[in-house]
Amino acid sequence: MGKKALAAGKLTLDRIKAGDLEPVSETIDPGEIVCLSGPSGSGKSRLLRAVADLDPHEGSVSIAGESQQDLRGHRWRRAVTMVPAESAWWFDTVGEHLPGPMTEALDQLGFKAETLDWSIDRLSSGEKQRLALVRALAHQPRALLLDEPTANLDPDATRETEQWLCKVIRERALPTLWVAHDREQIARVADRHLHIEGDRLVKTSGDKD
Numbered sequence: 159m160g161k162k163a164l165a166a167g168k169l170t171l172d173r174i175k176a177g178d179l180e181p182v183s184e185t186i187d188p189g190e191i192v193c194l195s196g197p198s199g200s201g202k203s204r205l206l207r208a209v210a211d212l213d214p215h216e217g218s219v220s221i222a223g224e225s226q227q228d229l230r231g232h233r234w235r236r237a238v239t240m241v242p243a244e245s246a247w248w249f250d251t252v253g254e255h256l257p258g259p260m261t262e263a264l265d266q267l268g269f270k271a272e273t274l275d276w277s278i279d280r281l282s283s284g285e286k287q288r289l290a291l292v293r294a295l296a297h298q299p300r301a302l303l304l305d306e307p308t309a310n311l312d313p314d315a316t317r318e319t320e321q322w323l324c325k326v327i328r329e330r331a332l333p334t335l336w337v338a339h340d341r342e343q344i345a346r347v348a349d350r351h352l353h354i355e356g357d358r359l360v361k362t363s364g365d366k367d
């Protein structure tokens with residue numbers, strides 16, 4: 159924290175071609191949550207990895223008019239941050255991965271301040287998943303790519319995490335692409351829902367206005 163927050167803006171995908179999916183063109187507005195669903199292996203994670211510039215791909219992506227090609231990889235990924243289903247941790251303790259105490263975020267997700275001293279080795283998969291979200295948001299992203307962010311959580315923790323994410327996404331006006339399988343979750347959080355059928359992204363009905 160403490161760094162100057164950059165202006166929110168649209169996340170624009172222009173004919174992104176990753177893996178076997180047909181090229182994807184979508185614009186996600188500031189604060190908009192677009193859920194992405196599809197069968198296992200249909201290419202959801204590959205699309206997110208392309209947008210995060212983690213995998214080679216065709217087409218272009220921009221955030222607030224700034225193109226992926228104009229930013230170095232690490233700067234792009236700090237702006238357009240992917241939180242994978244399985245997070246990586248490289249220091250010994252939780253606190254070493256965070257730029258500050260993150261008191262409010264930790265509290266809202268049910269963690270006490272002492273969590274900062276916890277060893278990474280002791281974290282459950284659900285704790286890792288929630289702390290990876292705290293870490294991602296601590297670095298002031300301008301857009302979020304969430305790959306099944308509640309996959310390892312029980313129903314109560316799922317709801318708590320969803321509510322916190324939705325609040326932060328709206329407050330910070332972050333365009334968000336959120337991979338989800340659970341139809342009820344999609345109904346709760348999505349402004350729009352895109353589903354992969356075969357090699358195409360299909361807009362589903364029942365979206366919020």
Ligand SMILES: Nc1ncnc2c1ncn2[C@@H]1O[C@H](COP(=O)(O)OP(=O)(O)OP(=O)(O)O)[C@@H](O)[C@H]1O
Nearest residue numbers: 177178196197198199200201202203204205213337
């Ligand atoms: N780097 C890669 N090179 C070639 N093929 C890959 C690569 N990464 C993934 N794949 C393949 O691309 C397909 C889509 O993978 P992806 O991980 O995007 O699926 P997914 O929709 O996220 O699935 P799940 O819901 O099971 O996580 C799979 O068949 C996978 O084996």
